[in-house]
Amino acid sequence: MQAFLDQLWIARWPLWDGLQLTVGISAGAILFGTLLGLLVGIQLAYAPWWLRLPFRLYVDIMRGTPVLVLILAAFYIPSVVGLSLGPTEAGTLALTLFAGAHIGELLRGSLQAIPPGQAEAGRSIGLTFPQLLAYVLLPQAARSALPPWINTGVELIKGSSLLSIIGVGELLLRTQEVIGRTFMTIQFYVFAGIVYLVEKRQPLLAIRGLTKQFGATEVLKGVDLSLDQGDVVSIIGSSGSGKTTLLRCVNLLEEYQGGDIVLDGETIGYRATNGRRHRLGDRELSRQRAMTGMVFQSFNLFPHLSAAGNVMLGLRKVLRLPKAEARAIAEKWLARVGLAARADHYPSQLSGGQQQRVAIARALAMNPKLVLLDEVTSALDPELVQEVLNTVKGIAEDGATLLIVTHEMRFARDVSDRVVFMEQGRIHEEGPAAEIFGNPKSARLAEFLRNTRH
Numbered sequence: 001m002q003a004f005l006d007q008l009w010i011a012r013w014p015l016w017d018g019l020q021l022t023v024g025i026s027a028g029a030i031l032f033g034t035l036l037g038l039l040v041g042i043q044l045a046y047a048p049w050w051l052r053l054p055f056r057l058y059v060d061i062m063r064g065t066p067v068l069v070l071i072l073a074a075f076y077i078p079s080v081v082g083l084s085l086g087p088t089e090a091g092t093l094a095l096t097l098f099a100g101a102h103i104g105e106l107l108r109g110s111l112q113a114i115p116p117g118q119a120e121a122g123r124s125i126g127l128t129f130p131q132l133l134a135y136v137l138l139p140q141a142a143r144s145a146l147p148p149w150i151n152t153g154v155e156l157i158k159g160s161s162l163l164s165i166i167g168v169g170e171l172l173l174r175t176q177e178v179i180g181r182t183f184m185t186i187q188f189y190v191f192a193g194i195v196y197l198v199e200k201r202q203p204l205l206a207i208r209g210l211t212k213q214f215g216a217t218e219v220l221k222g223v224d225l226s227l228d229q230g231d232v233v234s235i236i237g238s239s240g241s242g243k244t245t246l247l248r249c250v251n252l253l254e255e256y257q258g259g260d261i262v263l264d265g266e267t268i269g270y271r272a273t274n275g276r277r278h279r280l281g282d283r284e285l286s287r288q289r290a291m292t293g294m295v296f297q298s299f300n301l302f303p304h305l306s307a308a309g310n311v312m313l314g315l316r317k318v319l320r321l322p323k324a325e326a327r328a329i330a331e332k333w334l335a336r337v338g339l340a341a342r343a344d345h346y347p348s349q350l351s352g353g354q355q356q357r358v359a360i361a362r363a364l365a366m367n368p369k370l371v372l373l374d375e376v377t378s379a380l381d382p383e384l385v386q387e388v389l390n391t392v393k394g395i396a397e398d399g400a401t402l403l404i405v406t407h408e409m410r411f412a413r414d415v416s417d418r419v420v421f422m423e424q425g426r427i428h429e430e431g432p433a434a435e436i437f438g439n440p441k442s443a444r445l446a447e448f449l450r451n452t453r454h
Contacts, residue, residue, distance in 0.1 A: 026156045028092050033099025033156075034149070040104025041141075042133065045111040055104070062101030070094040095156050102152050103145075109260065110141035110209050115221065143224055145208065204229045204401055205250070205370055209259035212245055219245050221425040222259065227370070227403060232396045234404045234412035234433070237422035238448065243405040244297075246422070247372045250403070251294045252285055263291055264369050290318055293363030297375035299355045301347040307334060307358045308343040311365045319366070333361035337391050353384030357391050364395065371395070373404045377411075389415075409452050413437045421445050 043055045074094035078085045122132040203226035212220035220242045235243045248254040261268040270277045311330035315321045337357040377385040419436040421429045429445050440446040
């Protein structure tokens, strides 16, 4: 270890130069790509079809081409027509084109998710179209586009490591040069990997511009929300505000009409092809649903299966684990929720609180990336509520990522990192739990809290 630290100190300036170049190229690409994406997104959203066509072609080609191919094309093709681009300029151009296409497409989606009434209201007071864009539409679109814009920046940082193939002296190439001198392959690659890992931090869950309708009724109206790994976020609000519908969209139990849900870098439920959104097939949807664990307010246990059988079903049929291994996992999670002695009891033989704890064990046993809890105490007698809340608190303390819909204000305040207040299908206010409950910014949230025991 000391030898590695000595070599790292000697190599600090080459590695620092490489890191600076990586950040500089990535920052330049995201800046120019954002400007390009702004142009592309506006054209795709509002231009006539004949003008949209070349922009749509550009987006489809850029999004469908691997970054490595874009880098090689930007480096070699200009020389064919008599232009000369150095490796750094070619790399920046390639990443800019990549970013412009992705940002343009996400901006298009964000603009088209804005309710038509917003544009009508702007026109009604005499705003010209440029003014409408600048003061009404783009500010709203920017809010919903921010999480995926950050993800695009992360992709650019990762993509910059490919620039070493054309001789750009970024971090990876400098690392390889240092390895060539020191022969400490593993140590320096691990060091470079840690640097890229620190740079790539992104939300585990990113919801942007989410809209959902039931017939003519718009239940979700452009919801934007993000969770990092290990976050515990509670959603509160009046009945009918869209809380449960939001959770059901994340788990794909409800189809959503607009916006995106991205879990661990993967768009949930749909795939964009040639500018159109297509629903994924049942097999792919089932795989994505298994990434989240859902706990329902009415338990929804399988009455013909024991507690252990309920927990084992997904392990056996989805994860295809051997029966003995699935049984061991089921027993572990039932013990974790205090029901080791009830493993072979059927739901009808359990109290409501015990049934809900079995449902929690069933969700967690699948090792989901995100756990969704929908009013998990609403169907319980008052004396059973605390045992379920204690179970959820223990899971949160273990580091699970939880998105909770609840009407238990004290619980939300005690367990949550952040609290989200929904009103009429939108996120009306969000912030740290202490701030939401101790210093609400809006009169509507203050009124809601006064009318709710917490």
